[in-house]
Amino acid sequence: MGFLNLSLLLLSAFLVNVPVVRAAAGTLQQVSNFGKNPTGVQMFVYRPARLASPPPLIVAMHYCTGTAQAYFTGTNYANLADQKGFIVIYPDAPDSGGCWDVHSDATLKHDAGGDSLAIAEMVRYAITTYGVDKTRVFATGTSSGAMMTNVLMGAYPDLFAAGSAWAGVPFGCFAGPSMWQSQCANGQLTKTAQAWGDQARNGYPGYTGARPKFQTWHGSADTTLYPQNFFEQIKQWTNVLGVSATPTSNSTNTPVSGYWRANFGSQFQANYGNGVTHNIPVRADDVLAWFGLSNLTPGGGGGETPPTNPGGGTCAALYGQCGGSGWAGPTCCTSGTCKSSNQWYSQCLP
Numbered sequence: 001m002g003f004l005n006l007s008l009l010l011l012s013a014f015l016v017n018v019p020v021v022r023a024a025a026g027t028l029q030q031v032s033n034f035g036k037n038p039t040g041v042q043m044f045v046y047r048p049a050r051l052a053s054p055p056p057l058i059v060a061m062h063y064c065t066g067t068a069q070a071y072f073t074g075t076n077y078a079n080l081a082d083q084k085g086f087i088v089i090y091p092d093a094p095d096s097g098g099c100w101d102v103h104s105d106a107t108l109k110h111d112a113g114g115d116s117l118a119i120a121e122m123v124r125y126a127i128t129t130y131g132v133d134k135t136r137v138f139a140t141g142t143s144s145g146a147m148m149t150n151v152l153m154g155a156y157p158d159l160f161a162a163g164s165a166w167a168g169v170p171f172g173c174f175a176g177p178s179m180w181q182s183q184c185a186n187g188q189l190t191k192t193a194q195a196w197g198d199q200a201r202n203g204y205p206g207y208t209g210a211r212p213k214f215q216t217w218h219g220s221a222d223t224t225l226y227p228q229n230f231f232e233q234i235k236q237w238t239n240v241l242g243v244s245a246t247p248t249s250n251s252t253n254t255p256v257s258g259y260w261r262a263n264f265g266s267q268f269q270a271n272y273g274n275g276v277t278h279n280i281p282v283r284a285d286d287v288l289a290w291f292g293l294s295n296l297t298p299g300g301g302g303g304e305t306p307p308t309n310p311g312g313g314t315c316a317a318l319y320g321q322c323g324g325s326g327w328a329g330p331t332c333c334t335s336g337t338c339k340s341s342n343q344w345y346s347q348c349l350p
């Protein structure tokens with residue numbers, strides 16, 4: 001077999017298991033001075049050229065030893081942001097090992113400090129600075145980033161509409177003095193649903209608002225964060241969301257061969273891949289479906305870029321004509337809204 005044939009074979013074998021990650025059209029931008037940041041987390045943002053109006057936001061968090069840049073190029077979120085018009089924030093962990101602090105008292109408590117506060121501040125910054133739709137803010141991440149997703153669901157339920165954790169551990173499972181908690185990682189830290197639920201609720205004592213919907217993913221062959229952590233998350237979040245820990249539905253080979261997907265009502269979902277290791281391939285399209293963003297389209301620019309005329313060319317200025325019977329010119333407005341005066345004449349009005 002020639003070298004080319006062999007490499008094609010290896011390439012196709014690779015593609016079977018790993019979703020293709022497509023490059024984004026734009027680049028990652030660093031933002032400084034986004035708000036309170038006691039631990040020195042770095043903020044990177046991907047804002048596509050065309051935004052939905054107003055744009056939703058996904059916070060996408062890297063694994064240990066990872067970086068914002070690595071998660072930007074290693075997942076499909078930025079490419080999907082180009083297609084759909086949401087914004088992605090990639091926080092970068094300050095820890096020398098590249099892990100998120102998911103263990104300190106501060107990070108596990110609403111507005112008390114730690115890496116989680118910096119991430120919450122990035123979300124608040126994006127809402128005020130980029131006009132992000134505050135009802136459509138989401139968190140996702142892999143491994144340490146999945147642990148932080150669990151942390152954010154408990155400590156900042158007010159900021160997030162939904163979360164998606166890929167190979168993580170429950171909220172508070174790493175609580176203690178050090179960055180790594182072996183007992184938890186090894187799947188030996190088990191609690192009752194009530195105890196896990198109390199711990200997560202204690203992330204924001206007194207909070208009575210809506211809780212984010214949450215989905216979790218794990219591989220049965222994970223020997224870095226053992227699969228028991230997946231089952232402990234099911235206990236925790238069904239308790240927090242007040243639903244039964246017995247699934248309302250459970251489908252095998254869903255959403256892909258080898259996985260089962262259990263739904264616990266509409267607010268919690270657990271996805272388990274048989275034979276899948278800690279190196280679980282992120283399925284960004286499935287995450288978007290969970291976040292309700294599959295059918296999102298860019299449009300209106302969200303105040304960032306001028307809207308473009310669907311028929312080509314530029315939009316009409318304020319008080320310009322934007323429609324009417326037989327009208328071949330622009331049907332959108334750079335300023336104001338296109339309002340019909342009569343059958344023959346529509347005008348951009350403030």
Ligand SMILES: *[C@@H]1O[C@H](CO)[C@@H](O)[C@H](O)[C@H]1NC(C)=O
Nearest residue numbers: 247250251252260261262270
């Ligand atoms: C879902 O179905 C699979 C396959 O039958 C089973 O192994 C798994 O335990 C079920 N999950 C839950 C949460 O009941």
